[in-house]
Amino acid sequence: MLEPSVKIAQLVKKFEDKTALNGISLEVLPGEMFGLSGPDGAGKTTLMRILCGLLDFQEGEVLVLGKNLKTELEKVRSLVGYMPERFSLYPDLTVKENLRFFGRLFQVPEAERKEREKRLLRFSGLEEFQGRRAGQLSGGMKQKLALACTLIHQPEVLFLDEPTTGVDPVSREEFWQILNELKAQGTTIMISTPYLDEAEVCDRVAFFYQGKILACDSPAKLKELFSGELYELKGEGLFALAQQLSSLGLEGVVEVQLYGDRLHFHLEEGTNSEKVISQALKRFNRTDLTPRRISPGLENVFAWLIRQSELKANV
Amino acid sequence: MFEDLAVRTENLTRRFGRFIAVDRVSLEVARGEIFGFLGANGAGKTTTIRMLCGLLSPSEGEGWVAGYSIRTQPEEIKKIIGYMSQKFSLYPDLKVLENLKFFGGVYGLEGEELEKRVGEVLEKLELSEWSEEITAQLPLGFKQRLGLACAILHHPQIVFLDEPTSGVDPLVRKKFWELIYQLAEQGTTVFVTTHYLEEAEYCHRLAIMHQGRIIAYGSPGELKHHWQEPSIHRVFIRLVKEGGR
Numbered sequence: 001m002l003e004p005s006v007k008i009a010q011l012v013k014k015f016e017d018k019t020a021l022n023g024i025s026l027e028v029l030p031g032e033m034f035g036l037s038g039p040d041g042a043g044k045t046t047l048m049r050i051l052c053g054l055l056d057f058q059e060g061e062v063l064v065l066g067k068n069l070k071t072e073l074e075k076v077r078s079l080v081g082y083m084p085e086r087f088s089l090y091p092d093l094t095v096k097e098n099l100r101f102f103g104r105l106f107q108v109p110e111a112e113r114k115e116r117e118k119r120l121l122r123f124s125g126l127e128e129f130q131g132r133r134a135g136q137l138s139g140g141m142k143q144k145l146a147l148a149c150t151l152i153h154q155p156e157v158l159f160l161d162e163p164t165t166g167v168d169p170v171s172r173e174e175f176w177q178i179l180n181e182l183k184a185q186g187t188t189i190m191i192s193t194p195y196l197d198e199a200e201v202c203d204r205v206a207f208f209y210q211g212k213i214l215a216c217d218s219p220a221k222l223k224e225l226f227s228g229e230l231y232e233l234k235g236e237g238l239f240a241l242a243q244q245l246s247s248l249g250l251e252g253v254v255e256v257q258l259y260g261d262r263l264h265f266h267l268e269e270g271t272n273s274e275k276v277i278s279q280a281l282k283r284f285n286r287t288d289l290t291p292r293r294i295s296p297g298l299e300n301v302f303a304w305l306i307r308q309s310e311l312k313a314n315v
Numbered sequence: 316m317f318e319d320l321a322v323r324t325e326n327l328t329r330r331f332g333r334f335i336a337v338d339r340v341s342l343e344v345a346r347g348e349i350f351g352f353l354g355a356n357g358a359g360k361t362t363t364i365r366m367l368c369g370l371l372s373p374s375e376g377e378g379w380v381a382g383y384s385i386r387t388q389p390e391e392i393k394k395i396i397g398y399m400s401q402k403f404s405l406y407p408d409l410k411v412l413e414n415l416k417f418f419g420g421v422y423g424l425e426g427e428e429l430e431k432r433v434g435e436v437l438e439k440l441e442l443s444e445w446s447e448e449i450t451a452q453l454p455l456g457f458k459q460r461l462g463l464a465c466a467i468l469h470h471p472q473i474v475f476l477d478e479p480t481s482g483v484d485p486l487v488r489k490k491f492w493e494l495i496y497q498l499a500e501q502g503t504t505v506f507v508t509t510h511y512l513e514e515a516e517y518c519h520r521l522a523i524m525h526q527g528r529i530i531a532y533g534s535p536g537e538l539k540h541h542w543q544e545p546s547i548h549r550v551f552i553r554l555v556k557e558g559g560r
Contacts, residue, residue: 038484039456039484039486039487040454040455040456040457040482040483040484040487041454041456041457045454085455085482138355138356138357139356139357140355140356141356162455162482165455165481165482166356166401166478166481166482166510167356167510168354168355168356168358168510168555169355169510169512169548169551169552169555170355170551170552170555170556171355171356172510173552194456194482194483194484194485194488195511196485236535236536239492239496239517243493243496257489258489258517259513260513260514260515260516260517260546260547261516261535261546299485302485302486303486306486
């Protein structure tokens with residue numbers, strides 16, 4: 001069996017009186033695309049900052065590429081790449097100058113560095129913008145440049161903290177093409193993201209909540225954790241309907257959730273679902289809508305995991 | 316004849332040197348409407364919003380916000396709008412509570428009314444537990460909540476929200492939208508940009524901007540029907556990739 005690229009056992013991190021990470025254990029395999037998901041403040045950024053050696057921790061053991069973070073931190077730093085939420089590019093330097101700066105910072109040998117700069121410019125689609133100042137780039141291009149700078153020392157493991165936040169949908173697709181190429185070349189990637197369509201394409205996803213991992217598995221396996229029946233309604237004017245339904249407290253209905261132009265009814269296993277839904281629709285004169293049974297998406301699973309965790313906490 | 320309009324622009328144009336950031340944009344937003352403003356990074360959305368907020372003057376064309384001209388009455392406009400900028404613009408060294416009180420004060424709230432409003436928005440955005448934290452130390456999603464809180468504190472007639480849900484987790488994004496709906500129901504006009512295109516489906520009407528121009532305009536249903544696509548996400552990708560042709 002392959003040795004994991006990242007191995008974390010019982011990690012605890014406290015900030016004064018706040019416990020940011022409360023006994024985290026996980027392993028990331030070489031070449032894996034590993035996603036971190038979960039609410040704001042759940043501990044994802046803290047974990048990434050620990051993994052690249054920017055933050056110390058109180059308990060537990062962390063190995064990155066087989067090296068212990070407590071004793072071999074310096075060795076780890078040169079082997080990993082970290083792209084924080086707000087990557088600091090130099091706005092007054094050009095695209096190429098930024099790359100050169102980071103190459104020198106990581107002491108990439110001169111000849112090698114030039115070669116890599118060229119390759120990364122091509123790879124990230126920034127070739128024709130190499131003379132443009134970083135401050136003049138669009139949001140999507142800035143993120144691509146930040147990624148290129150993170151890659152200049154050829155890290156084996158990448159930690160990307162919400163790299164596509166604030167990036168438009170078209171640039172986001174392009175950014176993921178780059179990530180998939182990196183993965184194909186064997187790079188291990190840990191990425192946090194608020195976009196569930198991105199979590200969906202990871203090999204495995206860890207779902208964080210209040211400093212703990214509530215579940216960690218492939219998206220397909222995570223969906224098996226969901227229990228109950230799910231029905232979808234599609235149409236206009238669902239927001240008002242969702243508000244009305246939520247305030248009603250229908251029997252057998254776990255939750256009514258709105259996702260864009262779709263409304264999801266989550267019902268307990270064994271409920272006469274179709275009847276409950278059609279009665280509710282009649283009541284609000286929305287018989288124009290037709291419920292359709294669907295399988296859960298990650299959004300449903302995560303909402304479910306949080307609900308379960310809160311129920312447990314209240315017992 | 317335009318009194319029902321919260322926002323109206325006519326050939327609004329802004330140039331920076333030779334670069335045309337906003338190119339003859341004409342649009343109308345009704346009072347109480349949730350108007351979604353979509354586009355790739357650099358399409359001109361933020362520049363348009365900054366003109367509408369009276370922060371940047373147009374090179375050509377004209378715009379009215381609540382009937383006030385953005386050319387000649389920007390000061391009047393500033394009093395009745397709320398603006399949540401894409402770039403975080405709160406004081407990082409102040410506590411959450413201090414930022415709220417400061418911005419409330421700027422907008423003329425004081426005494427009991429200020430206390431009451433601050434309490435309300437803290438609760439609504441689930442920020443109460445964080446009120447004594449230094450703003451700089453908040454996770455990104457909480458900073459965004461605070462940004463929204465500061466923008467709506469003074470009950471503005473019109474709020475301009477520039478990527479309010481950027482970096483906010485999916486469950487809280489829904490709460491943001493519940494709040495946006497509440498605002499609209501109370502008669503507030505909401506002008507909002509987003510890159511989460513499932514959120515675009517919540518808007519009453521949308522404009523898609525590409526390279527400074529509006530290339531699609533209508534309700535989510537109309538746009539999907541017109542382009543024969545199942546979602547706004549698909550409409551957007553198609554239009555922007557085709558370059559607005």
